Structure formats: structure tokens, C-alpha cells
Amino acid sequence: MKHFPRFVAALTLSALTFPLASITTAGAVTQSPSCIVSLSPTATASLYAIGAGSQVGAVDQDSTYPAAAAVLATKSKINPLSPSAEGIATICAGNTKPSLVVISYNANNIEQKLTALGVKVVTQLAPSSLSGALAQIKQLGSLTGHVAQAAKLTASMTKAINADVASIAKHPTKKLTVFYEIGTKPYYSLTSATFIGSILKSLGLVNIADAVATSADAGYPSLTPEYVLSSNPKMIITADAQSVSDVSARSGFENLSAVKAKTIVVLNPNLASEWGPQLPQLVHAITTAVKAALVNNTLWK
Numbered sequence: 001m002k003h004f005p006r007f008v009a010a011l012t013l014s015a016l017t018f019p020l021a022s023i024t025t026a027g028a029v030t031q032s033p034s035c036i037v038s039l040s041p042t043a044t045a046s047l048y049a050i051g052a053g054s055q056v057g058a059v060d061q062d063s064t065y066p067a068a069a070a071v072l073a074t075k076s077k078i079n080p081l082s083p084s085a086e087g088i089a090t091i092c093a094g095n096t097k098p099s100l101v102v103i104s105y106n107a108n109n110i111e112q113k114l115t116a117l118g119v120k121v122v123t124q125l126a127p128s129s130l131s132g133a134l135a136q137i138k139q140l141g142s143l144t145g146h147v148a149q150a151a152k153l154t155a156s157m158t159k160a161i162n163a164d165v166a167s168i169a170k171h172p173t174k175k176l177t178v179f180y181e182i183g184t185k186p187y188y189s190l191t192s193a194t195f196i197g198s199i200l201k202s203l204g205l206v207n208i209a210d211a212v213a214t215s216a217d218a219g220y221p222s223l224t225p226e227y228v229l230s231s232n233p234k235m236i237i238t239a240d241a242q243s244v245s246d247v248s249a250r251s252g253f254e255n256l257s258a259v260k261a262k263t264i265v266v267l268n269p270n271l272a273s274e275w276g277p278q279l280p281q282l283v284h285a286i287t288t289a290v291k292a293a294l295v296n297n298t299l300w301k
Contacts (some may be wrong), residue, residue: 032145033099033120035092039080040104042276043124044069047102047135049153049277052144057098063272080105085113088278098170099141114194126275128219130161153277160280164287165202170295178205179223179233179258184201184271186222189268195275199283200237203290208233225252233258234299237286239272261298264290268300289293 035057038044044063047056053068058076060083063069076091078084088110092098101121111121121141127133134154141150178200180190180300189209192201197219199209208231213221229252236258241247244264253259271282293299 007204025263033143035096035098035100035249036144037076037078037091037098037101038087038123039083039088039107039110040102041065041223041270042104042274043102043136043140044145045274045278046140046153046276047144050137050141050149052140052146052148055144057093060090063165065274073219081107081109081196083108085110085117088114089117092237096295100236101141112160113254124194128193129198130158132281133195134158137276138222157277161199161283164280164283165199167287168203169294170291171204174294174300176205176235176290176293177208177233178206178235179228179231179236181238181240182220187225187228187241189223190223191217191221193217203287205235205290213224225250229253229256232256234261235263235265235293236290237268239267241266261293262290263293263296263299 005207007235033055035059036047036055037053038047038056039060041060041063041116044056044059045065047053048066048069053066054253056069056072058078058246059069059073060076060078061073062080063073078088078091088101089097095118097119099120100292101119103111103121103123104125106123111123114121122138122139123140127136137154138147138150141147179187180189180196182190190197190207191209191213192207193213194199197207202290203204206229209221209223212227213219236247238247244262244266247264247266248252248259258264265286267282267285269283271278
């Protein structure tokens, strides 16, 4: 998965230190920034979605959406796992300092280093709720002078997600267990206490990771192959596999209900590792799979 190491680090740090909005900022921005540097694919997508794309001067190499950001990423050549404070501080036209830098993970203590150089930094860690994700978009709208556009975007996202959740019929007699995989070797998963986990729960899914997670996992436990096999999930949702056949071919997995019934969902890794304007697409993909599973006769013999 393209963003996996960084994503899990950001998620874990978020769960430990910023359980709600996951937003911090080093001082208020008094005017709309003219050169924004985004070290967060989610923030990058959000900035373009609210109409602030023309204010973005550079992005990290993982910011591949939208297409304009992908072009900028090839020019910026910023490694998000090992960013250079000095390089970022002089990346804007005329080697001037960025008016704002947005990060989702404090790799290489970049926040402290940029702040020491007089650069304003906003930290938007992975949120633990939908409200937290929407708050980050609204914050970007406020910081960039696009308040109305941000409000319109978050309203449309909320409407789409709520509609998908409401479209799932109640199914008290069908216990639809799920293994949500965000990494292999070992199998990293997430619990219902996390953002995505709460969405799974709202769709009526029973998360197998909940039963074995501890407080030390911060919502992202490592599951043994033996536990996954013994849990026999009826659905597998993976953000770290190339195809359904990759999952089915794993040792012992051929006996799992999800493999026999072909209720395996392979998510786009970029979509699964971001929480910005494409979030409704992620929820819709999972919702569609849940509906199909509920009427899959192989699962409910």
C-alpha cells in the first residue's frame, strides 16, 4: 500500500494524542496564503476541492489527486517520510518562505523545524470521527479564504455518507463479521473505536479486531494469521492487497467464509488512506459490498 507506513504512524499518533478534531496550528493566518505547501495527500485533495488549488505552491510526492496535484508532486519532489525543512522553506517562487505548510504526520520533526524557520504550520492528523474530518476541511477553508466552498463541500459529503448508511437495511439475524486489513506481515487492522471502524459499525458490521485489541494498540491492533482464520470473517476488506486472488491464495484462507462466498473487497489504497473529499466514495464502496453480502446466499446457508 502506497501510504501504509506513514498512514499507520499518523493514525496511531492521532489516536494517542488528538482524539477529536486532530487539528493544531502554529499561529493564526491573517490573510489568504499565496504559497501553500501540503505534505498531506488528504489536505492536498481538500485544498483543490474547495477552490484553493491556485494557492498551492508545492505538494509531497504522495499527493496524486487531483491530476493537477500529481503534476505538482513530480515538480516538488518532497519525500513525506524524510522532508527537508530548509528545502521546503525555500520551495516557493523566488525562494521565499511558504505562507502556510500543512502536514498530517510530523516526520523528521518537520513541524518544529519549520516553525523555528518562521514558517506557519498546520497539523491535521488522521481524525477519529467524521466530524473531525469535516472540521479539517472547514479549517482549510478558513485559512485560505474559501469558507463558503468548504462549507458546501462538507455538507455534500455529509449528505452522501448519511444516505449510504441509511440505505443499509437492519439485519439483526445476520451477524456480518469483517476483517478490515490495512497491512500485512503482520496483519494490521483497526477497531470500531477508529474513524473507519465507526463507519463499519454504523453499517452493521461486526469487527473481529474489537475482541483482541488492547489500549496499547491505539485502535490499530496487529492480528495473527491464526486469529483471523479462527474468527472466520464473512467479509474481508483490504487496503493492502492487489487483488481478490491475492487474498484467496493465502495459506488457510481458502476455508474462510469470505473467500468461499467471494465477499472480499479490495480498496484503492489511495482512497483508503485519505479522509478528504473522496471519503464518500470510500463509504459508498463499502456500503455496496455490505448490501451484496447481505443477500449472498452462500454466507447464510
